[in-house]
Amino acid sequence: MDIYITHYLRLVTSEQLSLNVNEPAAITIENLSIALFCTPRNVKFILRKLEAAGFICWQPGIGRGHHSRLTLLKSMDEVMEDHFLGLISNGKMKKAVELIGSLESWDLNGVVRQRLLRLLNQQMGFHSHMETSSGQDVLRMMRSRRLGNLDPASVYTAFETYLLGQICNTLLTFDAQSGTFQPSLAHSWECSEDHKMWVFYLRKGVRFHHGRIMTSADVQSTWQRLHEVQSPSLWLYRDIEHTELEGDYCIRFYLHRPNRFFLHLFSCIPMTILPYDVDSSNQLIGTGPFQISEFNNEVLVLRAFDSYYGLRPLLDQVHIWFVPDLGSEHRYYELQGTDRLKKSSNDETTKDIDYPALGCQYLLFNFQKPGIHHHPHFRQVLRMVYDSAALVAELGENLITPASSFLPWRSAQQHWSEASLDHAHELLDSSGYQGETLILSCTVNKDMRVAHWIQQRAAAIGLHIKVAASIDNLQPQETSFADLIMAEEILEQDWQYGMIHYFKTSSNQFNACMSPEQMSILDDKLEPFAQLDEPDRISLLNEAEDILRRNCWILHGAHVNKRAQLNQSLSGLQTSDFGFMDISKIWIKQ
Known part of the structure; x- marks a missing residue:
């Protein structure tokens, strides 16, 4: 923050001075020295600077015993907004984002910060920059939390997984509509009759972002790396004994x-193909349509990879800005990232897209x-x-249908009627409950409304619940203090993989909260999963979910709807896993 902005904020917020805008106040240099944390000599220098900037009117007292008079000419809101817009207009987006974060100690009620967030919101979306003769099409996105782990071997959250799909590629892709696998880095594959040997034939000429051609050694190294870093997904690859390379393009x-x-x-993120000659724990290099050109605590900048083996993205850059603590007022249900695209003042230039997510909100x-x-x-x-x-009847909005499963088509088979809280009160007495308070952990932006609804219904039967909210996505290690955890599981389009990964990955909330005895029961149930044909695998997943439901190990809540408001000029909109936009397909219709 500019030093003179800081000086002005000290004047505005000083309880000792109690200054009001456009109201002259008698004041001494000594009092100003205390408020500004500087010497009396520096006070006069600071006042001259603030007056030159149009922030104050200063009339020094003449003669002994005559007080000086200070008038604030601008409110804190006005000063911060002008400074913020000045940074934006000069292309200093990073400093503008940092400014919002620096206001926490000054703007105690959050009013100014919310105002600046709305102004920042207006800068998101598509912009055309004439950086070259042909121009640069740039998409700006705003996120309410900083990025988590971007290592494919251990990625945990949906948005990070989605980004990896824009930066990297797998050997195959899964087409959810047809239920078939499509070529990606591998153009063909086959297996032995007993399904104990699989061979992949790789495309030639595929380049990593650092310029080297991808070979079968990179595929082998990627698989070996899962063991080296002890990937949470290792259970899925336990049947592999060894690999053999047949030249550069067959494994x-x-x-x-x-x-x-x-x-x-081999179509899922853990087996994203990484280069063997780069430490992927420190630098993410892939073969995907976008490459990382900048990554820090404030922004992730993706740049189109001109040497991409497929169709080059029509966007040139994607800037993802991280602005923490957007607050509940900024709750959006969207194809994440597209909710804050710049809107025109004419409502007819925007359109809404709804995307029912595959998965549900639940209580753990x-x-x-x-x-x-x-x-x-x-x-x-x-x-x-x-x-x-x-839950759906009373809260509605993005909670679209009741859930008894992560899979909407299974939930739709159930006949729904609301439970009686009178019966819940009777059952509470028989459980041995002694009036203790249970802690319910949730995130501010996604779960607070539901958490308070649970708290109120629990209070109606004498059950005490305390809501503990976090502004970030809850990681397993951050919820060990809680008795109950509000969670949301959104599955990949390859929902069979999504379900088995949910049950068996060692890094998610579910695994962290289950006891060894419970996990042993599920392990025994799921042991033959990979050896079964598809109908039997589906039956097995249903049986595993029935164990959760029958024993109330987790409580399914509601299926959710993601929502986006998009500018009409956007074309090529397609969704990828988890309902996010496939930014490699988007273009701007002028």
């Missing part, structure tokens, strides 16, 4: 038992922590409190 995988799920494992019990929630009757009480039918 064979030998398994110790049949695996009919094998192709799914922390069985790693002792407490009353280990009693099955108590969990049944919570099932009635967090009643799916009542």
Whole structure:
């Protein structure tokens, strides 16, 4: 923040001076010295600068015993807005974002910060910069949290997984509409009759972002790296015994038992192909349509990769700005990132897109922590409190249908009616509940409304719940203190992979909250998964989810709808995994 802006804020917010805008106040140099944290000599220098900037009117007292008079000419809102817009107009987006973050200690009620966030919001969207004779099309996106882990071997959250799909490629891609696999880095593949040997034939001439041609050694190195970094997804690749390279463009995988799920494992993010000559823990290099040109705490800049083996993106750059603590007022349900595209003053220039997400919001019990929630009757009480039918009926909005499964088509098979809280009250007495307070962990932007709804319904039957909210996505290590956790699971378009990954990855909330005994039950149930044909795999996943539902280990809540408001000039809109926009396909219709 500019030093003179800081000086002005000290004047405006000083409780000792109690200055009001456009109201002259008698004041001494000594008092100003205390408020500005400087010497009396420097006070006069600072005042001259502030007066030259039009912030104040200063009339020094003449003669002994005569007070000077100071008049504030601008409110804090005006000063901050002018300074903020000045930074934006000069292309200093990074400093503008930093300015918002620096206001926390000055703007205690958050009013100015919310105003600047709205102004920043207007700068998001598509912009054409004449940086070259042909111009540069740039998409700006704003995120309410900083990026998490971008390592494909251990990525945890949906947005990061989506970004990896824009920066990197896998051997295959899964087409959800047809339920088939399509070529990507591998142009062909085959397996032995017993499904114990699989071979992939690689495209020639595919370049990594650092310029080197991709070969079969990179595929082998990527698989070996999963073991070296102890990827949470290792369980899925446990059938592989060894690999053999046949030249630069062919690789064979030998398994110790049949695996009919094998192709799914090479179209998912953990097997994103990385270069063997780069430490991917420190630098992300891929073969995808975009490459990283800048990455820090404020912004991620993606640049179109001109040597991409497929169709070059029509956008030239994508800037993703991280502005923490947007607050609940900025809750959007969207194809994430597109919700804040610049809007015209004419409402007819925007259009809404709804995208029902594959997955649901749910409530998770922390069985790693002792407490009353280990009693099955108590969990049944919570099932009635967090009643799916009542949840959708009373809160609505993006909660579109009650959920009894992560899969909407399974939930649709159930007949829904609202549970009785009177019965929940009776069951609460039989659970041994002694009036203790349970902690419910949630995120501010996504879950607060539902968390408070649960809290109120629980209070109606004498159950005490305290809501602990975080502004960021909750990581497993950050919720170990909680008894209950509000969560949302959005599955990949390859939903079979999404489900087995949810059950078996060691890094998610579910795995962190289940007890060893519970995980052992699921492990036994899912052990033969990869050896089964597709119908039997689907039945097995349904049975595993039935275990969760029958024992109330988790409580399904509602299926959610993602929503975006987009400028009419955007064309080529397609969704990828988790309902995000595929930015490699977007272009601007002038």
